[in-house]
Amino acid sequence: TQLLEQSPQFLSIQEGENLTVYCNSSSVFSSLQWYRQEPGEGPVLLVTVVTGGEVKKLKRLTFQFGDARKDSSLHITAAQPGDTGLYLCAASSGGAQKLVFGQGTRLTINP
């Protein structure tokens, strides 16, 4: 059973379109991170959300943490080919507990 469920797992859209990726769980987390990974490279941290209902913006990317701190979304506006990559959500319940990942969303932005 996956602790974090990401959807969709694959997404291919045209440049300029908008998209939303979801990360859902039945568990409550103290914080949740979004990472972006290029092939053969390590995941790179995009953002951390901590407070229920929190919204963070990173240029064209908008991240939201659910009120109950069980889910999160990543919205990309006017997607560009440079946004192509694997997007991973990850969360832990605090302390030194393991960081668990969603299955990832493989995003392809076509020129």
Next chain:
Amino acid sequence: AAGVIQSPRHLIKEKRETATLKCYPIPRHDTVYWYQQGPGQDPQFLISFYEKMQSDKGSIPDRFSAQQFSDYHSELNMSSLELGDSALYFCASRQKNTEAFFGQGTRLTVV
């Protein structure tokens, strides 16, 4: 800023050989995680250390062992290598309750 350093970046071993992967966390980070990522898969948690003590264990085979040393660097030792061990191995570090940062990974190929 200092990042998580992993070595080697690439490693080719034959079946039944032994491999040692090294991870140097960001200074003052007290937690180290090891992950295995197969092709097209999300990172799978192997093992973690908090303040040089093993803190959690995931799907790590008995053929693998790891430790964290007094200088906080960590090593993942893999014996009796199998073809299925070919993967990207990531190390991540964090300071308690903060976000994790990943190294570039070691690509292990078993032939």
